[in-house]
Amino acid sequence: MVTxxxxxALDGEVRLETSRLLLRPWRVEEAVVQxxxxxxxxxxxxxxxxxxxxxxxTVAELEDSIRTSKxxxxxxxxxxxxxxxxxxxYCGLVGSGRGAVGEPELxxxxxxxxxxxxxxxxxxxxxxxxxxxxxxxxxWATVWDWNTASRRVLAKVGFTETxxxxxxxxxxxxxxxxxxx
Numbered sequence: 667m668v669t670x671x672x673x674x675a676l677d678g679e680v681r682l683e684t685s686r687l688l689l690r691p692w693r694v695e696e697a698v699v700q701x702x703x704x705x706x707x708x709x710x711x712x713x714x715x716x717x718x719x720x721x722x723x724t725v726a727e728l729e730d731s732i733r734t735s736k737x738x739x740x741x742x743x744x745x746x747x748x749x750x751x752x753x754x755x756y757c758g759l760v761g762s763g764r765g766a767v768g769e770p771e772l773x774x775x776x777x778x779x780x781x782x783x784x785x786x787x788x789x790x791x792x793x794x795x796x797x798x799x800x801x802x803x804x805x806w807a808t809v810w811d812w813n814t815a816s817r818r819v820l821a822k823v824g825f826t827e828t829x830x831x832x833x834x835x836x837x838x839x840x841x842x843x844x845x846x847x
Contacts, residue, residue: 679691679739679740680740680743680758680796681743682743682792682793682796683748683792684788684789684791684792685788686747686748686749686785686788687745687746687747687748687785687788687789687792688745688746688748689743689744689745689746689757689758689789689792689793690743690744690746691738691739691740691743691744692732692738692739692742692743692744692753692756693732693744694729694732694733695729696732696744696753697725697726697728697729697731697732698725699744699753699754699755699777700728700731700732700756701717701723701724701725701728702777703755703756703775703777704716704717704723704728705717706777706778708812708813710810710812710837710838711810711837712834712836712837737760741758741759741760741761742756742757742758742760742773743756743757743758743793744756745757745774745776745785745789747780747785754776754777754779754780754785755774755775755776755777755780755785755786755789756773756774756775757772757773757774757775757786757789757790757792757793758772758773758774758793759771759772759773759793759797759805760773764806764808765806766804766806768802768803769802769803769804769805769806769844770797770802770805770806771805771806771807771808772790772793772794772797772805772806772807772820772823772825772845773807774786774789774790774793774816774819776789781815782815786815786816786819787819787822787823790819790820790822790823791822791823794823794824794845794847797847798847802847803846803847804844804845804846804847805825805844805845805847806825806842806843806844806845807820807825807842807843807844807845808840808841808842808843809840809841809843810837810838810839810840810841811831811838811839811840811841812838817841820843823845824845825843825844825845826843826844826845827841827842827843828841828842828843828844830842
C-alpha cells in the first residue's frame with residue numbers, strides 16, 4: 667500500500683509512504699548519505715558518477731546541490747526507514763531526456779548495508795504506483811547489464827527489458843526497460 671501525502675509529478679513536493687518506508691525530499695544534513703552512495707559505487711560505473719581523484723563531490727558540494735537543485739526535492743526522493751528514521755538511498759522519477767517526452771525514468775540507489783532486504787523493490791513499487799495515480803502512461807529505466815540486482819528489482823515491479831542498448835566498451839552495456847501503467 668502506498669500513501670501519497672502531497673505532490674505533483676516532477677514539479678511539486680512529493681511524499682510517499684509504505685509500510686516500512688517514507689520517500690520524501692532530501693534535507694541538507696543528509697548530504698553525508700549521498701556522499702556514502704558516491705563512495706560505494708561499483709568501479710565499473712563511469713568516473714563522472716564516482717568520487718574523483720580530488721575528492722569531488724565533497725559533502726559541502728552535495729549540501730549545495732540539495733539546497734539548489736529540484737532533483738533532490740521533487741525527483742529523486744530520500745528513502746527513509748520509518749522504524750530507524752535513517753536515510754538509506756533514493757528513489758524517484760527523473761526527466762533525463764533519454765526517453766520519450768512525458769515518460770520519466772525510474773531511478774533508485776541504496777546503500778550497500780541495506781541491500782537484499784526488499785527496500786529497493788518497496789520504494790520502486792511506491793514510485794510506480796504514484797506515477798500511475800499521477801496520470802503517467804509509461805515509465806522507463808536504464809540499468810547496466812552487469813547490475814543483476816537492479817535488473818531483478820525492475821522485473822519485480824513490472825518493467826520489461828527492450829531491444830534498445832547503449833554499448834560502452836569500458837563500462838558495459840546500458841539496457842533500457844519500460845513499463846506501461
